[in-house]
Amino acid sequence: MKRALLTFAAALAWVADAGASGGYGPDYTMFKAWSAPDIPLERFQAGELGVLQPGMQRVYLYTAWRAIALGPGVASSPGLAGGLARADGSAFGHGWTDVGKEPDPALAARLATLLHLPAGDPALRQLGACAPASTDHALGVFRSASARADATPARLDAWVLAQYRVGEACQAADDWRYRSGSEKPPALTAPAPLAAGEPAYWRQLNDYQRAAWAFQSAHYADSTALFERIGATPGHPMRELGAYLALRSEVRNAVAADVKKVDPARREQQARALEQRGGAILNDASLAKVHEPTRALLRAMRAGLTPETRLRELSGYLDNPAADPHALDRLGDWSILMGSAEAQMPDLQAGHDFIDWIETLRGCRGRAAAMACPVAAAHARERWQQTRSHPWLVAALMLAESAPPALLEAGLALKPDDPAYVTVRYHLARLLRLGGQPDQARAIADALLQRKLSPGTRNLFREERFAVATSVRDAGMYLLRTNVEHARMVPEAGEDMINDDGLDWLNGGLPVTDLIDLAGLVSLPQALRARIAGAAWIRTVLLDKPEQGRQAGALLAQLVPSTAGAVARHGRATTAVERRHIVLAAALRFGLAAQIGMSAEPVAPVAPGDATASGWCSFRPGSRLGDVVPVGEREAPGFGWRFPAMPDTGHAPLRQQELARLASLKTATGALGDDVIAWAARHPADPELPWLLYVVVQSTRGGCRDPDAATLSRKAYTLLHKRYAGSEWAARTPYYY
Amino acid sequence: MLPVAPPPEAIAWLWKEAPIPAWSRGMVAVVDRHVWLAGDKILVRPGARPRRLPEGAAVIPVVHVEIDPLRPPAGLGRAQAVVLDAMQAAARATTSGWVQFDLEARPSQRADYRALVQRIRASLPPQVKLSVTALAWWCRSPAWLDGLPADEVVPMFFRMGRDNAPLRAIVAQRPAMLHPLCRSGSAGFSRQEPFAPEVAARYRRTYWFDETGWKGPP
Numbered sequence: 044m045k046r047a048l049l050t051f052a053a054a055l056a057w058v059a060d061a062g063a064s065g066g067y068g069p070d071y072t073m074f075k076a077w078s079a080p081d082i083p084l085e086r087f088q089a090g091e092l093g094v095l096q097p098g099m100q101r102v103y104l105y106t107a108w109r110a111i112a113l114g115p116g117v118a119s120s121p122g123l124a125g126g127l128a129r130a131d132g133s134a135f136g137h138g139w140t141d142v143g144k145e146p147d148p149a150l151a152a153r154l155a156t157l158l159h160l161p162a163g164d165p166a167l168r169q170l171g172a173c174a175p176a177s178t179d180h181a182l183g184v185f186r187s188a189s190a191r192a193d194a195t196p197a198r199l200d201a202w203v204l205a206q207y208r209v210g211e212a213c214q215a216a217d218d219w220r221y222r223s224g225s226e227k228p229p230a231l232t233a234p235a236p237l238a239a240g241e242p243a244y245w246r247q248l249n250d251y252q253r254a255a256w257a258f259q260s261a262h263y264a265d266s267t268a269l270f271e272r273i274g275a276t277p278g279h280p281m282r283e284l285g286a287y288l289a290l291r292s293e294v295r296n297a298v299a300a301d302v303k304k305v306d307p308a309r310r311e312q313q314a315r316a317l318e319q320r321g322g323a324i325l326n327d328a329s330l331a332k333v334h335e336p337t338r339a340l341l342r343a344m345r346a347g348l349t350p351e352t353r354l355r356e357l358s359g360y361l362d363n364p365a366a367d368p369h370a371l372d373r374l375g376d377w378s379i380l381m382g383s384a385e386a387q388m389p390d391l392q393a394g395h396d397f398i399d400w401i402e403t404l405r406g407c408r409g410r411a412a413a414m415a416c417p418v419a420a421a422h423a424r425e426r427w428q429q430t431r432s433h434p435w436l437v438a439a440l441m442l443a444e445s446a447p448p449a450l451l452e453a454g455l456a457l458k459p460d461d462p463a464y465v466t467v468r469y470h471l472a473r474l475l476r477l478g479g480q481p482d483q484a485r486a487i488a489d490a491l492l493q494r495k496l497s498p499g500t501r502n503l504f505r506e507e508r509f510a511v512a513t514s515v516r517d518a519g520m521y522l523l524r525t526n527v528e529h530a531r532m533v534p535e536a537g538e539d540m541i542n543d544d545g546l547d548w549l550n551g552g553l554p555v556t557d558l559i560d561l562a563g564l565v566s567l568p569q570a571l572r573a574r575i576a577g578a579a580w581i582r583t584v585l586l587d588k589p590e591q592g593r594q595a596g597a598l599l600a601q602l603v604p605s606t607a608g609a610v611a612r613h614g615r616a617t618t619a620v621e622r623r624h625i626v627l628a629a630a631l632r633f634g635l636a637a638q639i640g641m642s643a644e645p646v647a648p649v650a651p652g653d654a655t656a657s658g659w660c661s662f663r664p665g666s667r668l669g670d671v672v673p674v675g676e677r678e679a680p681g682f683g684w685r686f687p688a689m690p691d692t693g694h695a696p697l698r699q700q701e702l703a704r705l706a707s708l709k710t711a712t713g714a715l716g717d718d719v720i721a722w723a724a725r726h727p728a729d730p731e732l733p734w735l736l737y738v739v740v741q742s743t744r745g746g747c748r749d750p751d752a753a754t755l756s757r758k759a760y761t762l763l764h765k766r767y768a769g770s771e772w773a774a775r776t777p778y779y780y
Numbered sequence: 781m782l783p784v785a786p787p788p789e790a791i792a793w794l795w796k797e798a799p800i801p802a803w804s805r806g807m808v809a810v811v812d813r814h815v816w817l818a819g820d821k822i823l824v825r826p827g828a829r830p831r832r833l834p835e836g837a838a839v840i841p842v843v844h845v846e847i848d849p850l851r852p853p854a855g856l857g858r859a860q861a862v863v864l865d866a867m868q869a870a871a872r873a874t875t876s877g878w879v880q881f882d883l884e885a886r887p888s889q890r891a892d893y894r895a896l897v898q899r900i901r902a903s904l905p906p907q908v909k910l911s912v913t914a915l916a917w918w919c920r921s922p923a924w925l926d927g928l929p930a931d932e933v934v935p936m937f938f939r940m941g942r943d944n945a946p947l948r949a950i951v952a953q954r955p956a957m958l959h960p961l962c963r964s965g966s967a968g969f970s971r972q973e974p975f976a977p978e979v980a981a982r983y984r985r986t987y988w989f990d991e992t993g994w995k996g997p998p
Contacts, residue, residue, distance in 0.1 A: 139816060139823040142862050165868075218872040220829055221810070221839035301832055383797065385995065409992065529850055660945075747946060 074506075074524045074542050076499035079103060081527050084127045090117040090462035093500035094469045095441065097407040101378045102130045104401045105361065105368065110462040111434045112364040112397075117462060126369020130378060146170040147182050153203045170206060173213035173259065181206055184280075188248060198245050205234030205252040212259035231260055244280065247273070251281045254288070263296035286324050287333040291340055293317060298347035307351065314349050317341065338371070346376055351387060354380040358395045399426070400434050407442055416442060424450070437463045440470040445477060465491065465500060472507040476687065481511040498525035498536070506544060510687035515557045518548065518690045519564040523571075539568060540642050548689035549575070549639040551664060554697040555582050555591050562598050571643035573602040577635035580613075581658060584623040585637065585708060586701055592622060603646045606633055624722050627715050628731060630658050631738055637662075637711070652775065654738050656715040660747035662705035712742040713749035716759060723762060736763035737772035744780045756780045786971070786988040787980055791840070793968070793987055794828050798994045805834045807876055809987055812841035813866045815859065818848035822862050838876035840911065843867055845883040856885070856892035860899060867900050871908045879904065880911040880934070890924060901929040911966070916940045916947050919962035928961075934987055935962040937979075938970030952979055 077098040080087045087093075087103070090110045099107070106127055110117040128134040145151075151167045160166055171178050188194055188202060212231055219228045233256050237249045254269030267289045274285020297313050321341045324330050330337075345353040357377040361368055368374035381398075384391065392399040403426075406419035420442035427435035427450070436453050440446065446454075451474065454467045461467075468491050476484040488508035496504065502524045512518030522545045523538040530536040541549070553561065558579035562572045576599040583592030596610035609629035616622040629635065634649045636658035708714055716739045723732050736759045743756035760779035767773050786792075792804035795811050811827035833839065843866040847853065856863075863881075870879040881900055885893035901910055909931040918924035919935050935958070940947045950957050952975055968987040969980055980986050 136823075138825045139814075140825065142822050142824055217869070221833060221841065221873050221875045223833055223835045223837070532850060 073526050073528055074499070074502045074540070076497065076527055079131070081497045081499045081531060084131070084133070085123060085125075088117075088123050088127050090115065092462050093465055093497050094503045095404070095437065095466045097404040097441070099404075100131065101381055101401055101405075102127065102374055104404060105374060105378070105397065107462070108397045108400050108434050109364040109368065111437055112432070114433070114462065115458075115460045120365065120367075122367035122369040126367070126372075126374070129372055130369060130375035132375075140175075147185075150182070150185060150203060150206075153200065154207055157200055157204055158207075169210035169214045172210040172217065173255075177213075177255070181209075184248065188245075191244070193242055193244075198241070201235075201237060202245070202248060202252070205249060205256075208232060208234040209252055209256045209259060212256050216259055216261070228260075231256075233257070233260075243278075247276070247279050247281070250279075258288070258292050258295070261295075261299065263292050263299075267292040267296070283330055283332050286327075286330060287337055287340070290317065290320050290324065290337065293320065294340060294344045294347075298344065302348055302350075307349070310349050311352065314345060314352075317344055317348075342371065342376060346380055350380050350383070354384055354387065354391070358391060358398060361397060362395055364397075396430075397434075400438055403438055404441065420444070427453075433457075433461070433463055437466055440467055440474065443470070443474060446474040451475070465494075465496070469500075469503055469507065472504070473687065476507065476511055485511045485513075498530040499527040501525065502527070502542075505538075506542065506687055509544060509548075510690055512690040512692060515553065515560050515692045516564050518692050519561050519567055522548075522567070541639065542641070542686065544686040544689055546639060546641060547686075548692075549578075551662075551702060552689045552692065552698065554694050554701050555579050555586065555588060555595070556697070557692065557694060558582070559591060559595050559598065562595070562602075568643065569602055570645040571639075573599060573646040574636070574639055574643045576602060577630070577633070577646060578637050578639055580610075581626055581630055581635060581637040582701070582705065584619070584626040585714070586704055587619045587623075589619070589622060592626070599646075603633070605648060606646070609633075620721075624718055627656075627718055628735065631656065631715070631735075637705075651734055654734075654741075656711040656738060656742040657747070658711040659708075660710055662702055662708060664702070664706070709749045710747040712739070712747065712752065713755065715739060715742065716755040720755075720758060720762070723766075727766065733763060733767040733770035733772040736760075736767070737776050740776050740779055753780065786969070786986065787977070790980075790986045790988050792994060793842070793989045794830065794994070795989075796828050796993045797830050800830070800834060800837065801988075801994055804988075805837055807838045807840065808833070809840040809842050809880055811844050811882075812870050812873065813843050815843065815845045815862055815866060816848065817845065817853045817856070817859050819851040819853060820858070822859050824862065824866070839874065840876045840878045840880050841870035841873050842880040842882050843870055845881075847884065847886065847889075852886060856883075856889055856896055860896060863896060864899060864903050868903060871904050874908060877907065878909045878911050878932075880913065881930075882913040884913075884915055894924075894928065898929055913968065914962070916951070916962075919958040920947075920950070922959060925959045925961050932966050932985070933961040934966045934968050936968040936989075937975065938968065938973040938989060948975075951975065955982065 075096060076082075076093060077096050078100055080093060080099070080103055082091050082093050088106055088110070090113075092107050092110060095104070095107050109120075113120055125134065132138060146167060147170070150170055152162070154160075154167055154170060155162055155164065158166065173181075185199075185202065185206070189199060208231070215228055215231055219226075222228070234249065234252045236253065237246045239246075241249075250269060250273055254266050254273060257263075257266035257269060270285050270289035270292055272285070273279050273281050274283075274287075274289060276282060276285070279285065294317055297317065302310060318341055321337050324337045325334055354377065357373050357380065360366060360373055361377060381391075388402065392402050403419045403423050407416040420439075423435060423438035423442050427439040429435075431453075436450075436457075439450055440454050443450070451471065454471045457464055457467050468487050472484045472487040472491075475481075475487070484507060488504050488511070491504045492501070492508065505521045505524065509518055509521035512521060522541060524540050524542050524545075525536055525538050526540050549558075549561075558575055561567075562576035562579060564572070567575075576595050579595035580592060580599055583589070583595055593614055596606075596613050600607040600610040606629065609625060609632070613622055613625045613629070616625055630637075631654040632648060632651075633646050634644075634654075635646065638659045709717070715735075719732070719735045719739050722729065723736070726732070739759040740756055740763065743752045743759075749755070756779040760776060763770075763773050763776055786801070786803055788803055789806060790803055791807050791809050792801050793809045793811070794800065800808050810830065812829065813827050814825045816823040816825070827842070827844065843863065845859065845863060853859065863883075867879060867881060881897065883893060883896070897910075897912055904910060910929075911932040911934055912928065912930040914925060914933050914935045916935050916937050917940070925933060937948070937951050955963050964982050964984065966985040966987070967980070967983045968989060969975065970989045970991070972991045
């Protein structure tokens with residue numbers, strides 16, 4: 044039960060963080076270990092915390108609090124062996140299981156004959172409708188019984204039929220899971236008792252099945268009595284289980300009621316009575332096999348029956364960082380109970396410093412945290428000023444947007460072997476940058492990047508280092524990040540993606556000349572260099588910068604030889620209109636874009652039928668590829684989604700001038716459409732025109748559209764069908780949009 | 781700023797045990813089972829299954845099928861038996877007469893997805909109504925939704941990823957560009973990504989998602 048409780052809760056936590064329906068596309072916390080550390084749990088428990096995040100689940104934040112409170116000594120503290128994996132549910136696969144097994148074929152065949160059902164009838168699956176452990180136990184019993192000398196077909200049939208009744212009860216209980224208390228489940232048939240003349244062994248198996256049926260049918264008074272009798276019968280094959288299952292039946296009965304409606308004193312009385320009963324089992328050495336399940340059952344009982352009391356007890360225990368938080372799975376139980384303790388939260392925060400610390404950090408975990416975060420930050424700073432403790436120093440630095448000298452000094456004084464060191468150094472770098480001290484920020488980031496860091500931790504320091512880069516090429520060295528989720532599964536995953544800070548810089552922070560410079564940085568992946576060169580090339584024709592166009596084109600042709608023909612045509616072109624047309628058409632052929640996306644696929648020819656004009660939506664400030672909402676209209680992001688400002692790598696007047704011109708352009712669809720319509724008027728014999736008109740129409744179907752997209756679509760469609768009616772591309776364009 | 785409160789009689793999606801919002805006490809959509817498809821693996825896990833429901837609350841059990849973004853399965857065919865089993869279990873448990881199938885299929889899985897919905901419909905008792913969620917961009921692609929044998933399609937107008945801005949603009953200002961099934965019947969919204977009230981008001985039935993699991997402020 045304990046395991047089930049933990050597994051279930053951990054699974055829910057995973058789901059809550061994983062999100063829900065509709066998730067599609069980039070998740071902007073993919074570059075940091077937002078809800079769970081990306082450091083192996085044994086090392087995390089021992090004080091290798093990386094950069095803590097407010098979005099981390101409570102079990103991790105408690106573990107971090109404990110490590111910070113204990114300091115370097117945490118590495119030799121109790122509870123480091125596997126406890127956190129039980130507490131967070133990872134030891135149980137976060138609740139995921141392989142698909143349930145089909146019923147045992149021998150059992151199913153016997154039942155099919157008995158019930159005159161065809162093989163594969165859904166009713167036969169009820170044999171496996173109870174919990175897997177129960178089903179496995181039953182199968183073991185059936186096999187043992189089958190091997191006995193007195194195992195007659197009639198006795199085995201009776202056992203199978205009774206087991207079917209038990210499964211039927213499990214199925215009914217499961218099917219009834221959403222019915223409210225006043226609705227009564229359908230009446231079921233209990234397993235028939237065996238005749239008194241049958242051998243004791245077979246009657247005892249039958250007793251057990253009838254007890255199990257009563258339990259699964261929620262006839263707890265009956266099941267308790269039957270299990271008790273089994274436990275009190277010397278020589279009964281299930282004697283060891285009897286007392287434990289009777290207790291379980293009582294516990295189920297006690298927590299089946301809506302406990303919140305029962306007076307707490309009454310619940311406490313019940314809980315003590317159950318503990319007394321459990322104590323009798325634990326004091327009986329002959330029942331050693333069920334001692335551990337009994338302890339787990341009693342803990343789960345407390346969590347279900349007296350959650351408020353249990354949470355207070357656990358919180359009191361966890362107050363002491365020197366105690367083993369995983370003894371009796373206390374941390375796991377605590378985190379489950381905290382999940383539904385909203386009403387108790389103010390008292391808990393006031394009474395337990397570690398809860399206050401955890402909940403203060405978690406106050407900044409929401410996406411729309413702009414409102415809650417300053418309150419949490421002020422509280423953290425106040426608590427640090429009152430306590431001067433390391434945990435509150437960490438919280439104050441984490442949540443701050445600016446830091447007074449005393450806070451910075453305290454952070455700088457932290458020793459490298461302190462568990463909080465990496466988190467604190469990261470926030471020092473961030474706060475120093477925000478405070479206008481980029482040299483100090485750079486020095487901190489550079490020093491930390493010399494260490495072996497987890498992918499999420501490394502990403503964050505690269506992010507800070509990127510923000511204070513001194514040149515285009517310096518920024519390019521820190522542009523790429525590792526997808527943390529990918530790295531959890533593929534440890535060798537590399538730095539090959541670009542986060543929003545990098546996208547803002549590439550798409551709005553660089554003039555063409557710097558893009559060309561960056562594309563020449565050989566330490567960047569070739570695919571990304573080609574994409575950057577392609578973006579620069581497109582921009583040169585949009586801005587009419589022929590000399591830079593030749594430079595960008597030459598670099599592109601060097602990186603992607605298949606583009607050389609188009610680049611050569613561009614080089615021979617004599618007018619701005621011609622150059623623009625050649626580059627826009629080549630961009631379609633090779634899927635080039637004037638803006639860079641979060642990952643760079645190698646540049647390669649696109650199937651002509653799949654080409655669309657999607658090289659940019661808008662160059663207005665803050666716009667990204669595929670996004671037409673200007674940055675000023677976006678909501679202020681929460682903690683998890685905030686990024687350093689992009690670096691200022693110079694050439695601001697030139698960059699602003701270029702962007703101002705680009706910002707006035709239509710979308711890529713509109714720009715291409717206008718170009719193709721005008722080109723068709725001047726070069727009606729161009730053999731590429733039917734395909735280009737097809738692409739224009741297809742491009743108006745979706746994605747980024749200008750207000751006149753419908754007019755453009757119709758115009759291109761009409762021209763295509765009027766002038767090139769017999770072409771393949773006219774046939775492939777049945778509609779305009 | 782736009783309002784965040786769902787309209788009266790909206791339906792909350794419940795992803796974990798949490799107090800059910802007052803406006804959803806008549807009907808709530810509970811994630812009943814998760815199925816995770818990762819490469820060749822098929823894993824299952826129980827869903828929220830709240831222990832206590834308000835008296836009289838009708839439940840729409842939801843079967844959520846997650847496709848591992850990094851290890852997507854080659855197709856959906858291998859998952860068919862598991863999904864049908866989960867849908868049938870949901871149908872036995874429903875107290876609303878509805879079950880919901882939630883699978884965010886990839887573009888390459890369209891044919892498999894449609895075949896799966898067809899088989900789900902055929903396997904359910906005729907009196908049980910089938911609701912299917914739809915990614916918002918499917919509403920711009922008739923091939924996904926035309927003739928889908930479901931009693932209800934619920935386009936999810938939130939977490940729309942890269943297409944977010946243009947799709948939001950279409951949903952808000954040019955609903956005629958959406959597939960007919962996405963214009964007025966049912967729709968899903970998020971408390972964290974609200975639209976103007978008149979958008980939700982177009983729909984007879986609205987489902988609401990909450991990033992905090994209905995446990996905190998938006």
